[in-house]
Amino acid sequence: MASMFALANPKRFMDASAQFLPWLVGAAALALAAGFVLGFLAPPDYQQGDTVKIMFLHVPAAWTAMMAYGLMALTSLFSLVWRHPLADVAAKSAAPLGAIFTVLGLVTGSLWGRPMWGTYWVWDARLTSFLLLLFLYLGYIALWNAIEDEVRAARAASILALVGAVNLPIIEFSVNWHTLHQGESIMRADGPQISTVFLWPLGLSALGYTLLFLALWTVRIRTEIMQRRARSLMLGDHA
Amino acid sequence: MIGALLWRDLRLATRAGGSAALALAFFAAVATLVPLGIGADLKLLARVAAGVLWVAAVLAALLSLDRLFQADFDDGSLDLIALSPLQLETVSAAKIAAHWLTTGLPLTVLSPLLGTMFGLPVAATWTLALSLLIGTPAVSALGAIGAGLTLSIRRGGLILPLLVLPLLAPAVIFGAAAVQAILDGLSDGALLFLAAFSVAATLLSPFAAAAAVRLNLAG
Numbered sequence: 193m194a195s196m197f198a199l200a201n202p203k204r205f206m207d208a209s210a211q212f213l214p215w216l217v218g219a220a221a222l223a224l225a226a227g228f229v230l231g232f233l234a235p236p237d238y239q240q241g242d243t244v245k246i247m248f249l250h251v252p253a254a255w256t257a258m259m260a261y262g263l264m265a266l267t268s269l270f271s272l273v274w275r276h277p278l279a280d281v282a283a284k285s286a287a288p289l290g291a292i293f294t295v296l297g298l299v300t301g302s303l304w305g306r307p308m309w310g311t312y313w314v315w316d317a318r319l320t321s322f323l324l325l326l327f328l329y330l331g332y333i334a335l336w337n338a339i340e341d342e343v344r345a346a347r348a349a350s351i352l353a354l355v356g357a358v359n360l361p362i363i364e365f366s367v368n369w370h371t372l373h374q375g376e377s378i379m380r381a382d383g384p385q386i387s388t389v390f391l392w393p394l395g396l397s398a399l400g401y402t403l404l405f406l407a408l409w410t411v412r413i414r415t416e417i418m419q420r421r422a423r424s425l426m427l428g429d430h431a
Numbered sequence: 432m433i434g435a436l437l438w439r440d441l442r443l444a445t446r447a448g449g450s451a452a453l454a455l456a457f458f459a460a461v462a463t464l465v466p467l468g469i470g471a472d473l474k475l476l477a478r479v480a481a482g483v484l485w486v487a488a489v490l491a492a493l494l495s496l497d498r499l500f501q502a503d504f505d506d507g508s509l510d511l512i513a514l515s516p517l518q519l520e521t522v523s524a525a526k527i528a529a530h531w532l533t534t535g536l537p538l539t540v541l542s543p544l545l546g547t548m549f550g551l552p553v554a555a556t557w558t559l560a561l562s563l564l565i566g567t568p569a570v571s572a573l574g575a576i577g578a579g580l581t582l583s584i585r586r587g588g589l590i591l592p593l594l595v596l597p598l599l600a601p602a603v604i605f606g607a608a609a610v611q612a613i614l615d616g617l618s619d620g621a622l623l624f625l626a627a628f629s630v631a632a633t634l635l636s637p638f639a640a641a642a643a644v645r646l647n648l649a650g
Binding site: 320324327328330331334335338339341344347348351352354355356358359362363365366 | 573576580581583584587590593594596597598600601604605624628631635639642643646647
C-alpha cells in the first residue's frame with residue numbers, strides 16, 4: 193500500500209511509468225505472441241473444430257473488460273475517499289479501454305456464436321450482461337464528457353462507477369435466469385475442466401491481454417496528466 | 432418537516448404543470464402503440480404484455496425524473512432545503528417517496544386495466560400489478576441517483592436514461608419473469624428476488640443520490 197500511495201503523486205508516477213512502460217509493452221507483446229502462436233498451433237477441438245481458437249481472443253477480452261470495470265470502480269473509490277487527482281485520472285482513463293475490450297468480447301463472441309449456436313446473437317445471459325456492461329461504460333464516459341467542471345465530473349463519475357459496481361453482480365445474477373452460454377470451466381473447485389493444450393495458450397493470451405490493458409492504461413494516464421499540465425500552462429500564460 | 436417536504440412535492444406533482452398525470456398518459460400511450468405495431472393477436476399480446484408494460488412503466492417513470500431535483504435546483508429551493516436541518520439523505524428519501532407516490536403507484540393502479548386489454552388472465556394480471564407495486568420503488572430510487580448526478584448538466588435529460596436504464600435491468604427481468612411464470616403455470620421466486628432488489632435499491636439509493644446532489648451544490 194505504501195508504494196502505491198507513493199506512486200499516487202503525479203510527478204513520481206510520470207517518472208516511474210516512463211521507466212516501466214517499455215518493459216510492460218514488451219512483456220505484453222511477448223505474452224500475446226506466445227499465446228496466439230500456441231493457440232494457432234493447438235489441435236482442433238473434437239466438437240468445435242478450428243473455431244475453438246476464437247476462444248483465445250474472446251475469453252481474455254471478456255476477462256479484461258470485467259477487470260477494467262473492477263479497476264475503474266477501485267480507483268473511483270480512492271478518488272472519492274482520498275480525493276486524489278491521480279485516482280480521478282486513472283478511473284477516467286480506464287473507461288474507454290474497458291468499453292473497447294467489452295466490444296471486442298462481444299464481437300468475437302458473436303463470431304464464435306455463429307458456427308456454434310447457428311446465430312450471431314442470442315439473448316443469452318452472458319451476452320446480455322455484457323451488453324449492459326457496455327452501456328454502463330458508455331454512461332460513465334458520457335457523464336465525464338457532459339460535466340465541464342473537472343473535479344465535479346470526477347466525483348459524479350466515481351459515484352456512478354461505484355453504484356454500477358454494486359449493481360453489476362445483481363445484473364449478472366438476474367440475467368443468469370436462463371442461459372445458453374457454456375458453464376464455468378476454468379475457475380472450478382475440482383480444477384480446470386479444459387485440456388492443457390488449450391489451457392496454456394488461454395493463460396498466456398489472458399496474461400497478454402492484461403498486460404496490454406495495463407500498458408494502454410498507463411499511456412492514457414500519462415497522456416491525460418500531460419494534457420492537464422499543458423492546459424494549466426496555457427491558462428497561466430493568459431492570466 | 433419531512434412530512435412538509437413530502438406534501439409539498441406531492442402537491443407540486445399533481446397540480447397544473449406537474450407531470451404525474453403526464454407520466455400516466457405516456458404509459459397508456461406506449462401500451463396502446465404496441466398492439467398497433469405487432470398486431471392484435473391476443474395470444475401473442477398476452478405473452479409480451481408483462482415485458483411491454485414493465486418497459487413502458489420504467490420509461491414513464493424516467494420521463495418524470497427531472498422534477499425530482501432539477502426544478503428545485505433551477506429555482507434555488509434545493510439550496511434552501513440543503514441549508515435546513517434535514518439531512519440530504521432524508522431529503523432524497525422523501526423525494527423518492529413523493530416520486531413513487533405520483534408515478535409508480537398510479538402506474539401500478541392503471542396496470543390491471545392495460546393487462547386485461549393485453550389479454551392477460553386474471554391471475555397474471557394481479558401478479559403484474561403486484562410486481563409493479565414491489566418493483567417501481569426501485570425505479571424511483573435508482574432514478575434519483577441518475578437525477579442527482581445529472582443536476583448540473585444542460586439537457587441532462589438525454590444522458591439520464593443511459594445512466595439509469597442498465598441499472599434497472601434486474602427489476603424488468605424479475606418483474607416480467609414473475610408474470611411469465613404464472614402464464615406457464617410455474618412458480619418461481621422472481622417476485623421474492625424483485626422484492627429483495629427493490630428493498631436494497633430503496634435503502635441504499637438515498638445515500639448515493641444525496642452524495643450526487645451534494646457535489647452539485649458545492650462550489
